[in-house]
Amino acid sequence: MHGWILSAGISWAGDVAWYVGLAWSAAQVTTPAGAGLVMGIGALPKALILLYGGALADRLDGRRTMILANLARIVVLVAASAAVLVWGLSLGLLVAVAVVFGAVDALYTPASGTLPRRMVRSEDLVKLSAGTQLATRLATFAGAPLGGLLVAHGGLVTVMLVDAASFVVIALALAFVVKPRLPQPASSGRSVRADLRDGFAYLKRDVRARTLVIAFSGLNLCVGPVLAVGLVQRTHQAGWGPAWYGWFEACSGIAAAAGALVAIRWKPADLARSGLLALVVQAAGCAMIGVVPRLAVFVAMAMIGCTAGIASAQLSAAFQQSVDPSYLGRSFSIVNLSDEALMPLAMTGFGALISLSSISVACGVVGVLFALLMLWAATRVHVDSAGARLGERT
Structure with a gap:
């Protein structure tokens, strides 16, 4: 339980720092309309894929799905950092990263909803939820100024690498610390669409x-x-x-x-x-x-x-x-x-x-x-x- 709460706090702090850095960087390279596009475009693939992500979360192992999603985030952030160093910062790059992150979130978020029930006893679910919420609240206070400091002194590349490091920590915690005590009951539909209807x-x-x-x-x-x-x-x-x-x-x-x-x-x-x-x-x-x-x-x-x-x-x-x-x-x-x-x-x-x-x-x-x-x-x-x-x- 404590490993889950800690990883949730680290994840949230990294996300807040990333969005602060993304918003500031978008404001530097494009118009206000372009900055709005960067900050909002990630919601589109997430909204389109989210229901399918929920169906997949009930068919596949949620913990493994979260680990793979975090690995995908790391690859995207490292590749984007290399692209910035080689070609510089651009609106197209920021939009591409936001879109990929939105798609990955659509797979990660429903999978994360399947784990608490499997990790702790029913009577401990409130403690787990409250502890996770407390960790994310504190992470917000830490992540926002951290993102501002990182983008001010190291640019978006520094923010992306720090965020990637946070995803490494989370992936390791999910792989070696978070151990569900109960198996995940898998859906039995013939297809993902059938599972959605069900x-x-x-x-x-x-x-x-x-x-x-x-x-x-x-x-x-x-x-x-x-x-x-x-x-x-x-x-x-x-x-x-x-x-x-x-x-x-x-x-x-x-x-x-x-x-x-x-x-x-x-x-x-x-x-x-x-x-x-x-x-x-x-x-x-x-x-x-x-x-x-x-x-x-x-x-x-x-x-x-x-x-x-x-x-x-x-x-x-x-x-x-x-x-x-x-x-x-x-x-x-x-x-x-x-x-x-x-x-x-x-x-x-x-x-x-x-x-x-x-x-x-x-x-x-x-x-x-x-x-x-x-x-x-x-x-x-x-x-x-x-x-x-x-x-x-x-």
Whole structure:
């Protein structure tokens, strides 16, 4: 478990440093439109391949798939570094690397979703999820300034080589430290397409799994635009300045780390219901951002961060416990696809809602919808859980 948490932190720190270096380098060699292309183009192959990646994750060994994906990342980064040294930095090279990384992520991400269930006992899944979240939060604080320092003093080549080294560490950890205690149940479909159809059919007949997939897909589409668009617009329109925006984000990150620590100690009877109800508090924080004064925004961000830390750990564990192990990769890929495919639409729609009304109205509407979705999901999983317990007694 500790090896998995450590490798997750190293991976996240390397990713954050890479994206900082990529964004800065793109800004140096192309126009703002070109830089936007570089930063966004990787989502396209990931969105196109992600569902197939989930089906493959349920057919193949997840740990081996992750190792091979990391080796592919290393090869790409080393080859790109050599290309920069020989031919120099160019828009085409940056786009090519972003596209390949997006495709590899589509294979790596669903495979990573199949491992926690196989590594630890069911009662330790919250600890694993909370520890992983805490590691990634701390890695974000370290990775962002690291990426800035590396690209400033060594250029993108240095960033790529450091990121490649992080992938070497992760591959070695997966190969020699992370040892699943349970075998992976493989899907039995005739083909990948048949497995995809079977994955959707499984969610159609399993109420609890379907409810969690819908809740997971919806919560990011609600809170993401509020933090990425609403908070920025509120800070700008109020004339508070970018420094305050940074402090707001830092408050949320610290609170999320604290929430993850709380989740390690707190053991509610129904993890899914507890996590979903905690997100109702997060929805209230989203609504507050649009109306409260500056100092109260810190309270709202602390509410969002702390409940994210608690709910993410509890819901991740509930997801692993609730979804049939042979469908974990496909279910995980569907949740991730909502972020990749629908998040741009959610961001655009939220921005349009602000333009048509106001920040306070937009945040309030999204906060209410967010809370209603979580309450609906909490009711569904509670009824399904109660029905399952009744069935066991009879």
